[in-house]
Amino acid sequence: MIEQLFNYFSYPFVKYALTAGVLIALCAALLGVSLVLKRYSMIGDGLSHVAFGAIAVATVCGAAPMTVALPITVVAAVILLGINSNKKIKGDAAIAMISVGALALGYLLLNIFSASSNVSGDVCTTLFGSTSILTLSKTDVILCLALTAVVILVFVLFYHKIFAVTFDETFASATGTNTKAINTMIAIVTAVVIVLAMNLVGALLISALIIFPALSAMRIFKSFLSVIISSAVISVICAVTGILIAILYGTPVGSTIVAADIAAFLICTLFGKISKRS
Amino acid sequence: MALINVNDVSLGYEGKPIVKNLNFSVNKGDYLCIVGENGSGKSTLMKTLLGQKNVLSGKIEYSEGLKQTEIGYLPQQTEVQKDFPASVKEIVLSGCLNGCGIRPFYSKSQKAAASENMKKLGIAELSARCYRELSGGQQQRVLLARALCATKKLILLDEPAAGLDPVVTQNLYKIIKEINDDGITVIMVSHDMEAAMKYASHILHICHKPLFFGKKEDYAVTDVCCQFTDGGEEK
Ligand SMILES: Nc1ncnc2c1ncn2[C@@H]1O[C@H](COP(=O)(O)OP(=O)(O)OP(=O)(O)O)[C@@H](O)[C@H]1O
Ligand SMILES: [Mg+2]
Numbered sequence A: 001m002i003e004q005l006f007n008y009f010s011y012p013f014v015k016y017a018l019t020a021g022v023l024i025a026l027c028a029a030l031l032g033v034s035l036v037l038k039r040y041s042m043i044g045d046g047l048s049h050v051a052f053g054a055i056a057v058a059t060v061c062g063a064a065p066m067t068v069a070l071p072i073t074v075v076a077a078v079i080l081l082g083i084n085s086n087k088k089i090k091g092d093a094a095i096a097m098i099s100v101g102a103l104a105l106g107y108l109l110l111n112i113f114s115a116s117s118n119v120s121g122d123v124c125t126t127l128f129g130s131t132s133i134l135t136l137s138k139t140d141v142i143l144c145l146a147l148t149a150v151v152i153l154v155f156v157l158f159y160h161k162i163f164a165v166t167f168d169e170t171f172a173s174a175t176g177t178n179t180k181a182i183n184t185m186i187a188i189v190t191a192v193v194i195v196l197a198m199n200l201v202g203a204l205l206i207s208a209l210i211i212f213p214a215l216s217a218m219r220i221f222k223s224f225l226s227v228i229i230s231s232a233v234i235s236v237i238c239a240v241t242g243i244l245i246a247i248l249y250g251t252p253v254g255s256t257i258v259a260a261d262i263a264a265f266l267i268c269t270l271f272g273k274i275s276k277r278s
Numbered sequence B: 001m002a003l004i005n006v007n008d009v010s011l012g013y014e015g016k017p018i019v020k021n022l023n024f025s026v027n028k029g030d031y032l033c034i035v036g037e038n039g040s041g042k043s044t045l046m047k048t049l050l051g052q053k054n055v056l057s058g059k060i061e062y063s064e065g066l067k068q069t070e071i072g073y074l075p076q077q078t079e080v081q082k083d084f085p086a087s088v089k090e091i092v093l094s095g096c097l098n099g100c101g102i103r104p105f106y107s108k109s110q111k112a113a114a115s116e117n118m119k120k121l122g123i124a125e126l127s128a129r130c131y132r133e134l135s136g137g138q139q140q141r142v143l144l145a146r147a148l149c150a151t152k153k154l155i156l157l158d159e160p161a162a163g164l165d166p167v168v169t170q171n172l173y174k175i176i177k178e179i180n181d182d183g184i185t186v187i188m189v190s191h192d193m194e195a196a197m198k199y200a201s202h203i204l205h206i207c208h209k210p211l212f213f214g215k216k217e218d219y220a221v222t223d224v225c226c227q228f229t230d231g232g233e234e235k
Helices: A002-009 A012-037 A041-061 A067-083 A090-114 A119-128 A140-157 A159-167 A169-176 A177-199 A203-220 A224-249 A253-277 B042-049 B088-099 B108-120 B136-150 B164-182 B193-199 B216-220 B223-229
Strands: B004-013 B016-026 B031-035 B057-061 B071-074 B153-158 B185-189 B200-208 B207-216
Touching: A002 A012, A002 A224, A012 A041, A012 A067, A012 A119, A012 A140, A012 A159, A012 A177, A012 A203, A012 A224, A012 A253, A041 A067, A041 A119, A041 A203, A041 B108, A067 A177, A067 B153, A090 A119, A090 B042, A119 A203, A140 A159, A140 A177, A140 A203, A140 B136, A159 A169, A159 A177, A177 A203, A177 A253, A177 B185, A203 A224, A203 A253, A224 A253, A253 B193, B004 B042, B016 B042, B016 B200, B031 B042, B031 B193, B057 B193, B071 B136, B071 B200, B088 B108, B088 B136, B108 B136, B136 B153, B136 B164, B153 B164, B164 B185, B164 B193, B193 B216, B200 B216
Parallel strands: B031 B185, B031 B200, B071 B153, B153 B185
Antiparallel strands: B004 B016, B004 B057, B200 B207
8 A cells, every 4th residue: 555655656646736735734724723713713614605606706707716716705804804893793694694695606607607518516526626636737736835835924924913813802902913904914814725725625625624623733732832833733634644545545635634634633632531631 | 291181081882971071181100090880981991091992072192102002901801712722921922012013023031021020920830821721810910911011101900909819919019019110100990999099199080970080199088089988888
């Protein structure tokens, strides 16, 4: 089996898939901790549906998916965040509305205008990312590299500000941190990560990539830094395991990665329970 | 010019006023205690002074030298989510953030100041502990240390002694007095009249309208003061 694996590594598509997978998993995990702690998990989920709708629009127009999906999702992220911080509008209902709306319209558009003979196959691919990670071209990987580099850089440079805003927004803003700017930045970065992650696991499964590693890490670790680092490590390990299993056994990549994340979560929960007792 | 000038300000929620006709000013180096019964609008006033809430009418002026990043703040209540993974050290350090400007990381001197403040409040041994697993009083001390870290010119404290044991309380008043002697302006909400009369330079007593503002020596001889400190009993 090991030999078979090494055999696979000589194919560029395997290398590309692993590189992209590791980078995307890393970004999703870094961001996931803040999103989970800020109670923004649902925003991530809503945004992934918006990204699906955007990709549908791109397909219909015959444009490159990323170039359409990225700006639309970024705008949606900023709007959703604005709605959420405005206490007068019910945030969760608005998010649910936008997310199912985008999903329905996207499917409708694809059905009406798509030239492809296999619409439901295409939709399934976009939603569950069945094979797209294995069909990445070199340009895709380079774009992915560039975007993840930006995300990681932003995260490292603003790490302390992100912590302050996540832990206690009132204090941060009262003592002069521009919380609005930081929140907007988090929203934009989230949108970028979600569009990237569409390639890896598909629109419906992105939330798993964002939420599971953070929750797993929080079972065991008690400081912000250790949670961030361990969730990044967990996420990368799960992504690599998932991709390799998917290649070896021909399972769908996205759901295999998520299955690995679930397994990691269960292990961490167990570990957390045991270490608490002793 | 005064550090903060409050001019005929009304405060409230959703257009309904809670405090009306507030007029007072705070000068550099003052130690102002805000007193009054529960629900009289003290915390609301603090939030407004910090720019977290808008006034209904009137105007609050800040002297030009005072920036938002030079203010330390201790809220009356801090909602921290269950399970938030954060160590004491990380939280105290986050108070230093306003001194960073665009620099992404903390400097050596900021880290030193953070551990100094942790020592002052007796939480140095807790520095690696998870905030959520501390007792209420310990949490209050962590937030106090964070507030001290953020303070450059002005500190606003909303019931800083809530939940602290007597020894730590006295220690806290001493620390606040010390930084006040160093030239930092203190605005504190307190129900501890004895300490307020001992340490403050000025008193603001509010109860939906300002009942008194002035030097504490003048406050001590008013009826308002006597009634309030004697538990509202008429003499
Ligand atoms: N978010 C809010 N929305 C509406 N009304 C509020 C809100 N917060 C406080 N109030 C009301 O404003 C009034 C003043 O509240 P505030 O918290 O300023 O009182 P306080 O003087 O700090 O009291 P305490 O001594 O109990 O801390 C109270 O009557 C309260 O019911
Ligand atoms: Mg109060």
